[in-house]
Structures are given as C-alpha cells and as structure tokens.
Amino acid sequence: MNIDYPxxxxxxxxxxxxIDMLVLHYTGLKTLQEAxxxxxxxxxxxxxxxVVAENGEIFCLVPEDKRAWHAGVSYWRGLTDVNxxxxxxxxENPGHEFGYHDFxxxxxxxxxxxxxxxxxxxxxxxxxxVGHSDIAPRRKKDPGELFDWKFMANKGVGLWPAENTGxxxxxxxxxxxxxxxxxxxxxxxxxRAFQRHYLPSSISGQADKITRRSIxxxxxxVxxxxxx
Ligand SMILES: [Zn+2]
Numbered sequence: 001m002n003i004d005y006p007x008x009x010x011x012x013x014x015x016x017x018x019i020d021m022l023v024l025h026y027t028g029l030k031t032l033q034e035a036x037x038x039x040x041x042x043x044x045x046x047x048x049x050x051v052v053a054e055n056g057e058i059f060c061l062v063p064e065d066k067r068a069w070h071a072g073v074s075y076w077r078g079l080t081d082v083n084x085x086x087x088x089x090x091x092e093n094p095g096h097e098f099g100y101h102d103f104x105x106x107x108x109x110x111x112x113x114x115x116x117x118x119x120x121x122x123x124x125x126x127x128x129x130v131g132h133s134d135i136a137p138r139r140k141k142d143p144g145e146l147f148d149w150k151f152m153a154n155k156g157v158g159l160w161p162a163e164n165t166g167x168x169x170x171x172x173x174x175x176x177x178x179x180x181x182x183x184x185x186x187x188x189x190x191x192r193a194f195q196r197h198y199l200p201s202s203i204s205g206q207a208d209k210i211t212r213r214s215i216x217x218x219x220x221x222v223x224x225x226x227x228x
Contacts, residue, residue, distance in 0.1 A: 007040040007061040009047035010068050013084050019064070021086035021128040022118060022157075023071055023135065024111075026142040027051070028095030035092065045069060048088040050114060056106035058114060074135040076128070077181040082135050087118055091143055102146050115157040127181065127222050129158035130197075137193035138186050145200035161198060161217030173207050176215050180222065 013019075025048065027035035032053055038044045039051065039061055048070040051059040062068040070088030079085060091103060091111065103111075118124065131147065132140040153160035173191075174184045182190045188205040195203045198214050 001056075002058045002060055005036060005040065005051070005059040005061055007047040007068075008042050009039070009045055010062045010066040013065065013067045014081075017084045019085060019087060019122045020124055021076065021082060021130065022115060022124050023082065023086045023088050023130055023132060024143050024147070025070060025088065025090045025132045026093040026095045026100075026144060026147075027090050028093070028097060028142060030094055030098050032092045035090065039090065048090040050087075051090045051092065052107055052111045052114065053092045054104050054107045056110035058110055064118075071132070071135060073139070074132075075183040076130060076135045087122070087124075089114065091147075093143070096141055096144060100144060100146060103143075103148065108148065108151065112152065112155045112157060115152070116155070119157065126153070126157075126159040130181070131193075133193045133196050134182065137182065137189040141196065145196045145203055147200075149197055149200075159218065159221055161214055161221055163217075173212065173215065176219055180215070180218060 029035045029038065036051060036059060039047050047062050047068045049062045049064055049068050051061060064087060067083050068088050069083060071082040071086065074080065074082040076082055089111065091107060093103060094100060132142045149158060150160045152158050174187055177190055177194065178184050182193065184190050191207060191211060192203050192205040194215065195211060198218065199211060202210065
C-alpha cells in the first residue's frame with residue numbers, strides 16, 4: 001500500500017541529470033513515526049523518495065523527478081552529487097544504535113516490488129544499486145550487514161558475485177575497489193563497506209583472501225554484464 005507523506009526537503013535535479021542510481025538506507029531511529037517526522041521536518045534538511053515500513057507499507061515523500069536529500073557527503077564512480085543521480089529509499093529499522101535487527105520479509109518483498117518498478121523505468125545498472133555505506137564508507141553503516149543483498153540480487157535488483165569464482169588474490173585492491181565505484185581514502189573503511197554489502201559474515205576491514213576473491217568475482221561480473 002502506498003501512502004502519500006510529502007516532505008518539503010527536496011530541490012530540483014540539475015538539468016540534464018539522469019537518474020541512474022538506487023541508494024538504500026535504514027532509518028536508524030527507534031520508531032517509524034520518529035523517522036517519518038524527521039524526514040518531513042524542514043529543520044532536519046533530510047529526506048528520501050520512499051520509506052518502506054516493516055509491515056510492507058510504502059510512504060511516498062518526494063516526487064521521483066525531484067532531488068531528495070538522503071546521501072549527504074558521498075561518492076560513487078567519480079560522482080559526488082549522488083542525490084542528483086539517485087532515488088533514495090529508507091527502510092524502517094532502528095539500526096546499529098537502537099537495536100538493529102533483520103529486515104522482515106513483508107518489508108523485503110515490498111522493497112523488491114518498488115525497486116523492480118524503478119529499474120523498469122530508469123536506466124539503473126546492477127552495480128549502481130548501492131547502500132549508503134557504499135557511497136559514504138567513512139561515515140555510514142546503513143543498511144548494514146543484516147540487509148539481504150543476495151536475496152535482492154536473486155530477484156534482479158543489484159549484483160551478487162558468484163562464490164569462490166574470483167581468481168585473486170590481487171595486489172592493487174585500492175584500484176579495483178575504485179573501479180567498482182568506491183572512494184578509497186581510508187582503505188579499511190572501504191573494505192568494511194564492501195564486506196558489509198558482499199561478505200556480511202566477516203566485516204573485518206582486512207584484505208583477507210576471501211575478500212580479495214570476492215572483489216575479483218565482482219569485477220568479473222561487472223565486466224561480463226557489460227554494465228558500466
Ligand atoms: Zn543512510
């Protein structure tokens with residue numbers, strides 16, 4: 001069920017900017033109402049296009065053709081104005097600060113339907129379906145290691161590297177992480193962001209063998225799909 005819940009926190013997308021990214025977040029507050037209140041409060045200066053509640057309800061806050069304010073200082077594949085290029089979706093979840101927990105299947109299924117609809121209407125490649133932590137690895141953890149990116153990829157939303165297919169290990173990890181799109185100013189933070197997304201059982205920030213192989217497998221996948 002879609003519920004109109006307009007937020008004033010948006011502006012115009014710069015002329016000629018394509019929508020080619022999908023950015024996922026968690027709300028990180030104790031209750032859904034608290035999150036919605038914040039996302040429509042003019043003083044907060046934050047918003048998203050959609051909020052997906054744990055019960056599967058979808059709140060529509062900002063029209064898709066407007067720039068919602070969800071990414072903050074961020075970077076992906078050379079872009080710093082991620083808000084201009086993206087649709088932002090917030091998932092109800094108290095987050096690491098207030099009792100982080102699994103994302104229920106009602107919520108995941110609603111998110112998949114919404115995401116597939118967006119992917120059908122915009123040119124958003126699999127590698128441009130990202131979490132807030134991917135685009136701001138030094139500041140953000142959301143949607144976090146309990147978010148099931150593999151399930152999403154199996155439903156056609158985002159990429160998932162085949163396990164143990166990467167040739168690795170490689171030496172130039174920073175280069176390959178930046179080829180994927182990450183900023184690498186703090187390599188440990190970037191490795192953690194990568195692991196939160198693709199290796200959620202081992203968020204060490206270390207460039208261990210499994211991490212190298214996984215990075216390699218994802219590079220192979222990006223190459224094979226021809227998406228760029
Ligand atoms: Zn976020």
